[in-house]
Structures are given as C-alpha cells and as structure tokens.
C-alpha cells in the first residue's frame with residue numbers, strides 16, 4: 156500500500172519547520188505535525204537567534220520574519236552578593252544587514268516559519284501530540300496518534316529536548332534524560348513602553364541589547380545563570396539552572412528567578428514593567444546528550460531532540476543548530492526519496508553531513524565543557540575574587556595606594572580557594588572553553 160506522505164516531521168520548532176520548508180521546496184509531500192494549538196505556543200528560548208542557516212531556504216528572512224531587534228551589544232558578567240563584574244562587546248557590523256543575531260519570541264517566529272512551510276506546499280497540522288513512532292521491527296514507518304497510523308518512508312524527529320518519542324526506544328534507550336546533562340530554563344517576559352525600553356537600554360529603533368550573567372547569588376552549591384534580552388517593547392528575562400545542583404537543597408526555581416530579578420543590576424531595569432508571559436523548558440545539549448544514533452531505518456533526529464544545543468556560560472546556541480540539522484536531515488530525505496530507499500545505510504548520509512558541516516566536531520571538540528561550566532568555584536569563589544580585586548582597585552579610600560598584584564593576593568587569601576584547585580581550573584578553562 157502506498158504511504159500517506161514522503162516524509163513526516165514531528166515538531167514545528169526551528170528544526171522541524173526548517174526541514175519542512177526544505178522538503179516542500181524540494182518537491183516532497185511532507186506532513187509537519189505539532190502538538191501545540193499553533194506552532195510556537197509550546198516553544199521557549201531566551202532567545203537570541205544566530206540565523207545565518209536560514210539564508211539557504213529563506214533569503215533575507217529577517218526582512219519579513221517577525222524578529223524583535225537585531226543585537227548590537229552583548230554584555231557578560233558575574234553577579235555577586237555585593238555587586239557585579241561585567242564586560243560588554245559591541246560590533247558595528249552587527250548593526251547592519253545581514254546582521255549577526257536577533258532577539259526573537261518563538262510564539263511569533265515559529266508560527267511564521269510554519270506558515271512558510273505551508274506556503275511552500277507542506278501540510279502543517281497543529282494540536283496533534285504524536286503518541287509514538289510506528290516501529291516495524293527496527294524500522295520506523297511513520298507515527299501513531301489517537302489510534303491512527305500515518306505512514307511515510309522517512310520520519311524526522313524534531314520534537315525538542317525532552318523527546319518522548321525517542322526516550323526508551325533504540326534512538327535513546329534510556330527512558331529518562333540524565334539530570335547531570337539537563338538544565339532547566341525559566342523565563343518571564345515584561346512589557347515596557349518602547350521609548351522607555353530604548354532609553355533604559357541605550358538602543359535605537361530596531362537595535363537590541365543582550366546580557367548573560369553567571370550567578371553568584373544562588374544558595375551555596377546551586378549553579379546557574381541569568382539572561383536579559385530586549386525585544387520590540389518587551390524584555391525577556393530568565394535563569395538557567397543545573398538541575399543536579401538543586402537536588403537535596405530545598406530550593407524552588409521561581410525563588411531563584413526572584414533573586415535574579417531583585418539583584419540591583421537587574422531590578423532597576425524592570426521598574427514599571429508589566430509581566431505578560433512566563434514559562435519553563437528543559438535544555439539537554441552537548442556531546443553527553445547525543446542519542447544512540449542520529450539515524451536509522453526510516454528515521455533521523457534533528458535539533459534539540461538530538462542534543463544539538465551549545466552552551467558554555469557565555470552563549471547558548473540551539474536554534475542555529477536546530478535549523479542547520481533540520482536542513483541536513485531534509486536534504487538527506489530528498490535524496491532517499493529520489494533513490495526510493497530510506498534504509499539506515501542510505502540515511503547514513505545525514506551522519507556524514509553532520510560530520511562534513513562541522514556540527515559533530517563542534518560538540519565532540521567541546522565534550523569537556525561541562526567540567527568548566529558546572530565547576531562550583533565559577534559560581535562563588537571566582538566571581539567574589541574578581542569583584543573584590545576590581546572593587547579595591549577602583550575605590551578611593553583615602554588610604555595608601557596598593558599594587559594590583561597585592562590586592563589580588565589579599566583577595567585570593569581571603570577566598571577559600573586553594574592554589575592546586577585554581578591551577579587545575581586555569582588548565583581546564585584553557586583546554587575546554
């Protein structure tokens with residue numbers, strides 16, 4: 156019996172939409188299924204989109220996609236109990252087309268991307284929470300939902316970080332994500348009059364400001380950080396937490412978000428702002444979060460579902476990898492359709508593409524990143540040390556002038572740091588960041 160579609164894509168996030176657009180433009184009969192009432196309603200990012208990968212399917216996409224602002228400045232720093240230390244990077248080229256990065260709200264961008272897929276010829280159906288993949292032995296032959304089976308020779312799994320369709324199957328034999336390799340993101344969106352926002356963040360019309368903070372203000376042992384991004388007339392603000400570090404500590408993620416919001420560095424910028432949205436989502440990325448395989452008989456896995464989120468404390472980048480890997484899976488599916496062969500060996504071209512385009516190298520090369528990112532000293536001792544040295548260096552007390560090296564030595568001795576641990580951390584930083 157003939158299949159219902161050439162390709163079924165599960166999940167209308169960045170990966171699924173990109174794949175569906177590429178497939179439809181390539182002449183495939185593609186079905187894009189989304190569990191949300193509308194694409195984007197279930198999605199959440201910080202979110203700074205480094206969108207160059209979209210150029211391949213939607214030239215000059217930033218002119219029509221509902222992006223919020225193009226980023227012209229990024230600030231990075233440490234929050235401590237007494238203050239903060241930060242630096243800021245701006246680049247004139249970021250302010251001119253094709254721009255570098257955009258602040259986005261996924262409820263808008265994903266709905267727009269799904270509409271582009273539909274316009275290209277894809278069948279997009281929302282409010283369909285796919286129950287499971289249709290396994291026929293080791294082969295996936297479409298999906299099952301509400302007792303109905305929809306078939307296609309190729310299924311692309313793009314259902315995000317907590318891929319229920321993959322967990323406990325040959326794709327991800329473990330039925331649960333590992334707490335050590337999973338983070339929790341909690342986000343709020345605040346409305347501000349556009350003029351107030353632009354004055355407060357020192358940006359002009361269309362320009363955006365982005366901040367990422369390592370938090371030294373959470374209870375001892377709890378590791379995480381915060382972000383703040385400007386949208387058109389709202390501010391996206393949130394925290395990202397190492398889940399394993401919260402175990403046994405009787406802490407609530409919303410209390411930690413409150414601490415972040417109340418820090419003097421953040422609080423003033425929310426004066427008079429009105430909360431309009433909130434949400435939470437898991438992040439499961441990095442080499443340790445990869446599935447058992449990225450492809451098999453009749454299936455490929457892309458985006459967050461495959462663990463393609465790069466996060467090193469300075470940046471979090473997942474949407475770009477979602478688009479890129481969605482496109483690579485789509486290209487492979489088009490070739491499989493032309494060859495009338497969706498076997499594991501044919502779809503191995505997807506794995507080769509992940510290698511040749513450098514996606515796997517990005518994650519393999521930074522396998523040791525977690526050792527740096529989730530080192531407790533980067534959340535307490537080092538922020539305190541940096542704060543103390545700079546504070547003393549920049550504060551006039553009326554006392555005698557002291558060399559920076561002497562201040563650093565004094566601050567180091569006051570901290571609970573040991574030379575051996577600090578030396579190890581410097582080596583680890585150099586090797587893994």
Ligand SMILES: Cc1cc2nc3c(=O)[nH]c(=O)nc-3n(C[C@H](O)[C@H](O)[C@H](O)COP(=O)(O)OP(=O)(O)OC[C@H]3O[C@@H](n4cnc5c(N)ncnc54)[C@H](O)[C@@H]3O)c2cc1C
Nearest residue numbers: 166168169170190200201202203285315340458459473474
């Ligand atoms: C707090 C936070 C901040 C972040 N900040 C950034 C950032 O600034 N920049 C960046 O690049 N990345 C950021 N990320 C990561 C980024 O959000 C993800 O990498 C990106 O969304 C992955 O896209 P995706 O299409 O693979 O998955 P998703 O966007 O998660 O999309 C998956 C889709 O599948 C649907 N779905 C799931 N299960 C089913 C089912 N059974 N049936 C039908 N549909 C289903 C979902 O509803 C969803 O629409 C952040 C993440 C978080 C949580």
